[in-house]
Amino acid sequence: MSRTKARAALLQELEEAMRRSSAQGVLYGQTVANVAGIANSDLECMDILHLEGRVTAGRLAEVTGLTTGAITGVVDRLEKAGLVRRERDEGDRRKVFITVVPEAAMKIGELYVPLQQAMERVWSAYSEEELRLLLRFANEGYKGVLAATSALKGHLDTPPEKRPDLKMRKLPRRP
Amino acid sequence: MSRTKARAALLQELEEAMRRSSAQGVLYGQTVANVAGIANSDLECMDILHLEGRVTAGRLAEVTGLTTGAITGVVDRLEKAGLVRRERDEGDRRKVFITVVPEAAMKIGELYVPLQQAMERVWSAYSEEELRLLLRFANEGYKGVLAATSALKGHLDTPPEKRPDLKMRKLPRRP
DNA sequence: ATATATATCTTAGTCACTAAGAGATTTAGC
DNA sequence: GCTAAATCTCTTAGTGACTAAGATATATAT
Numbered sequence: 001m002s003r004t005k006a007r008a009a010l011l012q013e014l015e016e017a018m019r020r021s022s023a024q025g026v027l028y029g030q031t032v033a034n035v036a037g038i039a040n041s042d043l044e045c046m047d048i049l050h051l052e053g054r055v056t057a058g059r060l061a062e063v064t065g066l067t068t069g070a071i072t073g074v075v076d077r078l079e080k081a082g083l084v085r086r087e088r089d090e091g092d093r094r095k096v097f098i099t100v101v102p103e104a105a106m107k108i109g110e111l112y113v114p115l116q117q118a119m120e121r122v123w124s125a126y127s128e129e130e131l132r133l134l135l136r137f138a139n140e141g142y143k144g145v146l147a148a149t150s151a152l153k154g155h156l157d158t159p160p161e162k163r164p165d166l167k168m169r170k171l172p173r174r175p
Numbered sequence: 176m177s178r179t180k181a182r183a184a185l186l187q188e189l190e191e192a193m194r195r196s197s198a199q200g201v202l203y204g205q206t207v208a209n210v211a212g213i214a215n216s217d218l219e220c221m222d223i224l225h226l227e228g229r230v231t232a233g234r235l236a237e238v239t240g241l242t243t244g245a246i247t248g249v250v251d252r253l254e255k256a257g258l259v260r261r262e263r264d265e266g267d268r269r270k271v272f273i274t275v276v277p278e279a280a281m282k283i284g285e286l287y288v289p290l291q292q293a294m295e296r297v298w299s300a301y302s303e304e305e306l307r308l309l310l311r312f313a314n315e316g317y318k319g320v321l322a323a324t325s326a327l328k329g330h331l332d333t334p335p336e337k338r339p340d341l342k343m344r345k346l347p348r349r350p
Numbered sequence: 351a352t353a354t355a356t357a358t359c360t361t362a363g364t365c366a367c368t369a370a371g372a373g374a375t376t377t378a379g380c
Numbered sequence: 381g382c383t384a385a386a387t388c389t390c391t392t393a394g395t396g397a398c399t400a401a402g403a404t405a406t407a408t409a410t
Contacts, residue, residue: 010306011298015291017313022200023222024320030240031327039397047198058357065205070398072359077397094357094406114326116190118319122312123186130308131185137297137309138192144293145199151289152206214366233388245367247390252366269375269388 032111038081041066045074046083046108049100056089057096083108207286213256216241220249221258221283224275231264232271258283 033043041064048063049055061071075098078084082104089095123131208218216239223238224230236246250273253259258279264270298306 007303007306010303010310011295014298014306014310014313015294017310017317018294021313021317021320022197024317024324025197026201027240028320028324028327031324035327041397056357057359061358065202066397067399068358069360069400073397092357092407096358111327114323115320118323118326119190119193119316120186122315122319123189125315126312128182128185131182131189133305133308134312135185135189135192137301138189138196140297140300141294142192142196142199144297145196145203145290148289148293149199149203149206151293152203152210152286216366231388232390236389241366242368243389244369244391248366267376267388271389 028115032108035111036108038077038083039074041070042074042078043108045071045078045098046100046105049084049098050105050109054087054097054099057098060098203290207283210286211283213252213258214249216245217249217253218283220246220253220273221275221280224259224273225280225284229262229272229274232273235273 029043030040033040036043038046044064045060048060052059057071057075058068060066060074061068064071066074075084075086075096078098079086082101084098084100084105087097087099089097126134204218205215208215211218213221219239220235223235227234232246232250233243235241235249236243239246241249250259250261250271253273254261256279257276259273259275262272262274264272301309
């Protein structure tokens with residue numbers, strides 16, 4: 001097999017392996033939501049709150065892509081479950097800040113422990129230099145996917161007759 | 176900073192970077208479904224069909240975790256959209272095989288082109304040896320997440336009083 | 351002041367999902 | 381072979397999260 005062919009095969013394997021692991025990651029998240037007894041997007045919001053801390057309802061809508069009406073429902077459910085609290089902003093009384101209730105949120109955090117442990121087990125076999133490579137890739141990959149997402153969204157906003165044709169993708173391997 | 180501390184910090188960065196990029200991957204998938212005008216799980220089924228080829232309705236239910244009733248709905252919608260066909264198995268007439276309609280499915284495949292291009296741009300900066308490392312990690316990571324998923328599911332099946340306590344997770348960094 | 355903008359919530363209606371079970375076919379036990 | 385149990389898909393009724401549109405309350409601009 002020629003040099004560039006070997007690389008092409010490697011890239012295809014890589015693409016498939018990443019798709020598989022990413023799909024499994026989604027499944028893990030669904031299982032967490034299931035065990036926690038909350039909806040999928042409720043968990044997503046908990047995650048955002050975990051990352052960003054104190055966040056307005058509007059920003060949750062922005063980040064999740066849900067309507068503000070849907071966010072009202074999300075926060076209602078999370079509040080009823082004791083996971084978050086609403087706090088009116090005193091400076092601008094239209095705004096509602098959502099904050100996590102740490103003790104309750106920790107119970108959800110625990111559900112990620114199996115995943116963390118599994119990943120730490122995997123990572124333990126890598127040298128620091130290798131880990132740095134993985135980190136670099138994770139960051140660059142993130143940027144790439146982000147760019148691809150807005151490219152695709154842009155494609156959606158473009159009127160059909162003006163859309164540049166996307167190049168064809170390989171057919172299923174088992175047709 | 177000590178050697179092991181540097182590594183711990185690296186691991187934490189890594190975890191976060193992977194979470195971010197994986198979340199973005201989910202978003203890309205949702206956008207694809209949106210542009211294609213089909214539901215999220217409809218797209219997931221298309222993906223499975225793409226991977227496995229000819230598949231029974233029951234197997235789709237198995238893989239997606241949906242009920243068979245829900246799969247009936249999925250296949251109804253996909254069939255109406257001209258993306259798949261139902262084919263009764265002649266050997267066992269209870270079974271219904273689902274097959275993709277290649278020409279129609281290709282249109283969906285095209286929506287992954289921006290993602291593929293972005294990833295190829297990222298990968299182009301890596302040596303073959305580095306790509307092999309990424310592939311190794313993707314495969315090991317997949318196995319890790321898979322194991323973690325069934326561990327978490329097992330936790331769900333265990334009666335609450337018998338559940339081993341999962342270790343605590345770090346609190347949000349911005350409390 | 352009045353108008354416009356912003357932020358959240360409400361309401362009505364839609365759509366995908368589950369649970370339970372019906373219908374059709376196959377497999378197993380006798 | 382015939383009956384009973386098992387398997388596979390579909391149907392039905394009901395639920396819950398979502399959207400779109402607009403109501404409400406507060407803030408900003410002219």
